[in-house]
Amino acid sequence: MAAHTKLWYLQHFRLLEALTDVQKRSVEKMTRMLEVKRGQRIYLPGDPSDQIFLLKTGVVKISTGGAEQDTILALLYPGDIFGELAMLDESPRDHVAEVVEDTVLCALNRDMLLQMIQQSPALGYQITKLMGLRLRRLRTRVEELLFKSAHARIAHTLLDLAADYGVKDDDGVLIPIRLNQGDLGNLVGLARETVNIVLQDLKQRGLVETSRQNIRLKSPELLRTVV
Amino acid sequence: MAAHTKLWYLQHFRLLEALTDVQKRSVEKMTRMLEVKRGQRIYLPGDPSDQIFLLKTGVVKISTGGAEQDTILALLYPGDIFGELAMLDESPRDHVAEVVEDTVLCALNRDMLLQMIQQSPALGYQITKLMGLRLRRLRTRVEELLFKSAHARIAHTLLDLAADYGVKDDDGVLIPIRLNQGDLGNLVGLARETVNIVLQDLKQRGLVETSRQNIRLKSPELLRTVV
């Protein structure tokens, strides 16, 4: 991939806004651009944690990687960063990062990033913010998971997905994610069959529409009231 | 409280290791030292997020604050930081911070901290690390909560608590926390009665001993194998 393209990507990354153009150029020299196809793994448990990734296009799933009951910890979309725990220490990965939709991404060396932060506190603050937002999100997720019913878990999770990645139009919000019922179950801790029942019910009540390609929330307001 | 005492506390705080003595002194000028007693609230949902707290002594509980089914998000001990999401933005608190055991703590102004970070990237990195560790911990907690049985949830949660705050002796590990069965339930998403049944079983099997003051893990190794 042409170097100027890579630079373009870097310039448009939220995380790197804080950098000067000169700094961006230096980042550019030290990153690798990758294209990774659906189904491939970016890292596995036990791999060294020496890189951080910037996701340009596509979708990545972070999960525990078990065949069945593969707990999904996060779904990542263009503009997201992942593997950021490499910032902390040398301990190896303990999750699987798998490509769900063909991706283009940028690999950033750990040491390099630490060095950049020394020079640019603003960049450090961006990363702190990023982690903080993740933390906040994960907390609300814990709240969702404890004590809430299957209906509530799914309704609220759909709303979360919509808030992040949904496209609003005159018929509600479209979530352009190919997410099968099994995966949705792994995201909220329910069996695939249960997810089916719940979705069926939500469809009947006119709250959502589903296809294999995407999910449409017809009435986010009502969905929010589901218990 | 005497100023030199406050400085002493600051000097021994892990978070602030990165600062020079001069910087510590300037922090000292800008912090307030508080003593808060059991049962008091430090902040409530809706309160402004303009402070970060350093916990010197005692125990603080971060939770959703509902009367029943008060989801516990974190228990904090001496040396811990909390309220750190104030770093992100101005959005108000959305949890309750309640004192579980009498505390001494230090309140640090948000703007002040941001300013310090500008001057000391190392401090920023400390905070990033802190958030990263919280993030990692919360992820493993999500994994625990989804799909795992009541026995496993409790056994693993006890091990987590022991890892952080336990005191090892020749009869296992002592967790010096006054944690009743109801709260333990709120920590893992189980009814109080279920917690009782599980603890009863673990006691019978010689894995733990409980009193109202604390919990002793007689055999962490066996506890780890509980499914």
Place this chain on the structure above:
DNA sequence: GCGTGCCTGTGATCGGGCTCACAGATTCAC
């Protein structure tokens, strides 16, 4: 374009954990 997987839809059955209800045991406040 056709077959072979993968995904969705649905029923029967089972069981873990919740709810409700109450009795005893501790601890705490005064």
Place this chain on the structure above:
DNA sequence: GTGAATCTGTGAGCCCGATCACAGGCACGC
């Protein structure tokens, strides 16, 4: 020291969601 409040222990019954089993439907690869 005594009463009130809180916490623990335990049983009966129920219900949500898991598991198992299988029938169609799509979609993608060759």
